Every structure is written in structure tokens, then in C-alpha cells.
Amino acid sequence: MSTPLNIGMIGYGFMGRAHSNAYRQVSQFFPHKRRPVLKACCARNEAKIKAFAENWGYESYETDWKKLIERKDVDVVDIGSPNNTHREIVLAAAKAGKMILCEKPLAMNVAEGEEMVAAVEKAGVPNMVWFNYRRVPAIALAKQLVDEGRIGRPFHYRATYLQDWTIAEDVPQGGAALWRLDADVAGSGVTGDLLAHSIDTAEWLNGPIQRVTAATETFVKERMHQETGKKQPVKIDDACMFLAQFANGSIGTFESTRYARGRKNYNTFELNGAAGSVFFDLEDPQYLQYFKYSDPATGAKIEGHLTGWQKIHVTNGEHPYMKNWWVPGCTIGYEHTFINALADFLESLDTGKPVQPDFRCALHTQKVCDGVLASAKSGQWVEIG
Numbered sequence: 131m132s133t134p135l136n137i138g139m140i141g142y143g144f145m146g147r148a149h150s151n152a153y154r155q156v157s158q159f160f161p162h163k164r165r166p167v168l169k170a171c172c173a174r175n176e177a178k179i180k181a182f183a184e185n186w187g188y189e190s191y192e193t194d195w196k197k198l199i200e201r202k203d204v205d206v207v208d209i210g211s212p213n214n215t216h217r218e219i220v221l222a223a224a225k226a227g228k229m230i231l232c233e234k235p236l237a238m239n240v241a242e243g244e245e246m247v248a249a250v251e252k253a254g255v256p257n258m259v260w261f262n263y264r265r266v267p268a269i270a271l272a273k274q275l276v277d278e279g280r281i282g283r284p285f286h287y288r289a290t291y292l293q294d295w296t297i298a299e300d301v302p303q304g305g306a307a308l309w310r311l312d313a314d315v316a317g318s319g320v321t322g323d324l325l326a327h328s329i330d331t332a333e334w335l336n337g338p339i340q341r342v343t344a345a346t347e348t349f350v351k352e353r354m355h356q357e358t359g360k361k362q363p364v365k366i367d368d369a370c371m372f373l374a375q376f377a378n379g380s381i382g383t384f385e386s387t388r389y390a391r392g393r394k395n396y397n398t399f400e401l402n403g404a405a406g407s408v409f410f411d412l413e414d415p416q417y418l419q420y421f422k423y424s425d426p427a428t429g430a431k432i433e434g435h436l437t438g439w440q441k442i443h444v445t446n447g448e449h450p451y452m453k454n455w456w457v458p459g460c461t462i463g464y465e466h467t468f469i470n471a472l473a474d475f476l477e478s479l480d481t482g483k484p485v486q487p488d489f490r491c492a493l494h495t496q497k498v499c500d501g502v503l504a505s506a507k508s509g510q511w512v513e514i515g
Contacts, residue, residue, distance in 0.1 A: 132162065135476075136169035138198045138228075140219060141210030142182040143306070145233050145260070146171070149208055150186040152468040159454045160473035163480050166206075172198045173211075175306075195219055199226050209233060212309045213317050217242040220489075224249040229256045231475065235326045235499060236492040238317035243496040247489045258475050258485050259492035261330040263397070265470035267462070268418035269331060270450035271442070272401070272408045276335055279426040282405025287336050287374075287382035289399040291324040292390035296350075296368065303364060305356030311366055312355070319366030320386040321346070321499050327397065328384055329498045330487060335401060337378045339498050341513055344372035346506040349389055372502050409439075416461040418442045 137153050139146060153166040172192040173179035183191040192198045195215075199207060199222050207223040208231040209216055216237055223230050230250060236259055237243035250257045263269055275281060295301075296311065303311035310316045310323055333339060346367035355362045369387035376382060390396065397412035405426055409419040420440045424431045445461055447453040451470045455462050478485035487495075494514075501512040 132157065132165035134167045135164040135479075136167050136203055136205045137208060138169060138201065138204035138206065139171040139188070139208045139210065140173070140195050140198065140215075141233075142171065142173045142179055143210065145210035146182065147186075148262075148465060148468045149210055149231075149260070149472075150188075151465055152472045154187065156469050156472045156476065159469065160476065162473070162476040164476055166472070166476075169204055170198055170201065196222065199223050199228060205229060206231060212315045213238055213322065214315045217246055220246045221249050224253040224255055227253060227255060230489075231258050231260060232489070232492075233260050234330070234492065234495075235317070235322040236489060236496050240493070240496050240500045243489075243493045247493050250489050256475070256479060256484070257489045258471070258478075259487050259489060260468070260471060261327060261487050261492070261495075262467040262471050263327050263331055263412070264334055264487070265451065265467040265474070266410075266412070266415055267450045267452055267470075268410055268415060268442075268444040271418050271444050272410060273335055274450065275406070275408060275420065276401070280406050280420075280422065281401060281403035281408065282424070282426070284336055284376070284378055284380040284401060284403045286402040287332055287376065287380060287399065289328040289332060289382070289384045290396060291320070291328050291386040291398075292393035292396040293324070293388045294391050294393055296388040297391065299350050299353075301353065302356045303353040303362070304358075308356060311353065311364065313365035316366060318499065318503060319346075319348075319368055319370075320388060321367055321370050321502055324386045324388075324397075325370060325372075325384060325502070326495055326499055328386065328399070330492070330495045331399060332374075332382060332384075333494065333498075334487075335399075336376055336380060336382075338376065338494065339374045339382070339514055340377050341375040341511050342372050342498065342501050342505050343511045344370060344502040344505040346370045346503070367503070367506070370502065370506065372505065374498075415464075416444055418444055 157165045168188040170190045171188045179191045206229040347369045352361045371385045374382040400409040405424045407421040505512040
């Protein structure tokens with residue numbers, strides 16, 4: 131019989147909903163020793179957090195995150211609030227001995243991230259950062275192919291993450307819905323919001339990034355701020371592109387923008403190696419494209435008339451995570467990536483083996499993000515520590 135794992139959720143927005151859904155669903159599909167219980171949620175706006183609690187089935191709510199952390203009946207603190215709140219909450223939760231799950235990016239900058247890593251490691255508390263795209267079955271299959279040697283020596287990695295929701299100049303910045311456009315709250319623009327995902331995926335598949343050179347652009351220089359009612363300078367990056375050198379000798383290109391008209395959540399990557407290649411597109415997430423050039427076991431080249439890109443429908447029971455879902459041919463969606471991530475966290479509690487990405491892993495992603503922004507400012511290559 132499973133034992134309760136009491137959840138304290140901070141935040142009620144996009145990620146608050148995604149995480150809450152995962153807590154409600156995970157035990158129905160992934161049996162583990164611990165079963166999440168929606169014990170309490172928290173936000174400053176009492177009317178909204180009360181409605182959120184009632185809708186999702188939380189037993190109670192708080193309007194002060196410090197009170198939530200003080201509660202003896204909360205085992206896990208899940209941080210789904212804006213980026214500028216992460217550090218203070220993590221430090222308090224770690225001191226209180228809570229397990230901690232945190233949305234990406236880990237922090238506003240590397241200095242904050244290092245402090246947060248030190249806190250959770252000193253406290254010895256289980257921790258995870260919600261880089262949920264690792265849990266897309268097709269991306270997890272790409273990782274499996276890399277680990278099986280089917281890509282061989284890597285040469286190129288290229289990633290794009292394109293959206294178009296901030297093109298209009300009358301879109302304001304700040305406030306509950308648009309804090310991602312406010313540098314004081316978000317820390318950065320597309321680099322921390324979108325490229326953090328791309329960087330995490332790239333380093334998971336292809337190893338650590340060592341050096342970067344970057345350029346950023348802010349297309350709309352001023353926007354009305356929802357909290358002040360005044361036009362203020364926009365300090366985030368609307369678009370970013372950078373070149374990367376990986377520790378394994380391969381090179382990469384990364385591009386992200388919120389100004390790609392017609393692109394809603396176009397998150398792609400391609401990895402080219404001596405033995406094969408993989409390509410993935412989040413807007414067609416049930417497929418992984420794979421090019422097999424040679425047999426990894428023998429090194430023999432595939433017969434010329436049989437070479438070509440394969441489009442693998444990642445729904446079989448043999449594919450990552452899919453044995454816990456539906457029959458072959460039935461797809462899963464965006465929300466399931468959070469359920470898969472939570473299942474991995476619960477598995478780590480069962481086995482005692484730390485889940486990835488943990489805070490220390492996410493700190494390296496933060497270092498790359500900070501390096502990208504530093505390079506864009508200086509115009510020079512930046513070494514990633």
C-alpha cells in the first residue's frame with residue numbers, strides 16, 4: 131500500500147495547473163510507494179488561490195509561502211511562482227527539510243543558483259527541476275539511441291525554439307500574466323524561458339557546453355507596465371542566437387525568439403553524428419526522425435538503397451514511458467510530460483537514486499544561460515565554468 135506524500139504547491143498559473151494535474155494523475159498510471167496528496171496551495175491573491183484550490187482539489191490554501199513551508203503536514207514544496215521568488219523559497223524550504231521541486235530556470239542568475247544548490251545539498255533533501263521535455267517519449271528515445279551508440283561520434287547539434295506571442299507593440303509587460311517580459315521578475319527573456327529548455331536537452335543528449343558566443347535583440351524597446359501604468363524600458367531579450375562548442379568536440383547552433391510569426395511553440399533539435407542522426411519537433415511530438423548510416427555493432431554501412439530518414443511513431447510499449455499509458459498507436463500530450471517527470475521523481479524516492487535534472491544539473495544550464503547573455507553584451511566568446 132502506498133503512503134501519502136503531501137504536496138505544497140506555490141503558484142496557480144500555467145505551471146501550477148500543469149503540476150497539479152500531474153499530482154492528480156501520476157498514481158493512476160505509475161504505481162509507487164508514495165502517493166501525492168494535494169495538501170495545500172499558495173498565492174498572494176486569496177480569491178484566486180481559493181478558487182484554484184477548489185478547482186484542483188487541494189485540501190487547503192495559504193496566502194503566505196512562509197506559512198506553507200512551516201506546515202508540518204507538507205512534505206514537498208513545489209515552486210511554480212515567478213523566477214525572482216525561487217531563491218528565497220528554496221533556501222527556506224531546504225532549511226525546513228522539505229523535498230523541493232522547482233520550475234525552470236533554476237534562478238535569476240548563477241550566483242543565486244549556487245546558493246540554492248548549496249542549500250539543498252547541505253540539507254540533503256531530494257530535489258528536481260521541471261525540465262519536462264526530457265520526458266517527451268520521443269526525446270527520451272533520442273537519448274536511448276545516443277546511449278546505444280547509434281549516432282556515433284557527434285559533429286553538429288542545432289536547436290530552435292520559436293514563438294510569436296509578443297510581436298504586438300501594445301502587449302504590456304509585468305503583472306501576473308506577463309511577468310516574463312519584466313526583467314526584474316524573469317531575469318532574462320527567451321534565454322531563460324525558452325533556451326534553458328534547449329540547453330538542458332542539448333547537454334542531456336550531447337554532453338556539456340564549454341564555450342559560447344551570442345547575440346540578442348530587443349525589438350520593442352518600451353512597453354506599458356501593468357503595475358505602474360507607465361511605459362518603461364524593456365530589458366529582456368526578445369530574441370537570441372548563439373554558437374556553442376561542446377566538450378566532446380562537436381559544435382552547435384541555437385536560436386530562439388518570440389517574434390517568429392506563425393510559430394507557436396516550435397521547439398526542434400537535430401543531432402548529426404558519424405553513424406546516424408536524429409531530429410525532433412515538439413509540434414509533432416509523437417514522432418522521432420532517425421537516420422541510420424551504419425550499424426553500431428559492426429560499423430558496417432547500411433546498404434545504399436535502404437538508407438533514408440525513418441519516422442518512428444513513439445507509442446509502442448518498448449518506447450520510453452509508453453508501457454504505462456495506452457496501446458500502440460495512441461499518443462500522449464504535453465501534460466503527460468509532467469506526469470512522466472513526477473513518476474521519475476517518485477521512483478527516485480523508492481530507490482534512493484537521485485533524479486535528474488536535480489538542482490546541480492540545472493545550475494550548469496544556468497551557467498550556460500548567463501554565459502550567453504554575457505557574450506551578447508561583450509561580443510566575445512565566453513567559457514562556461
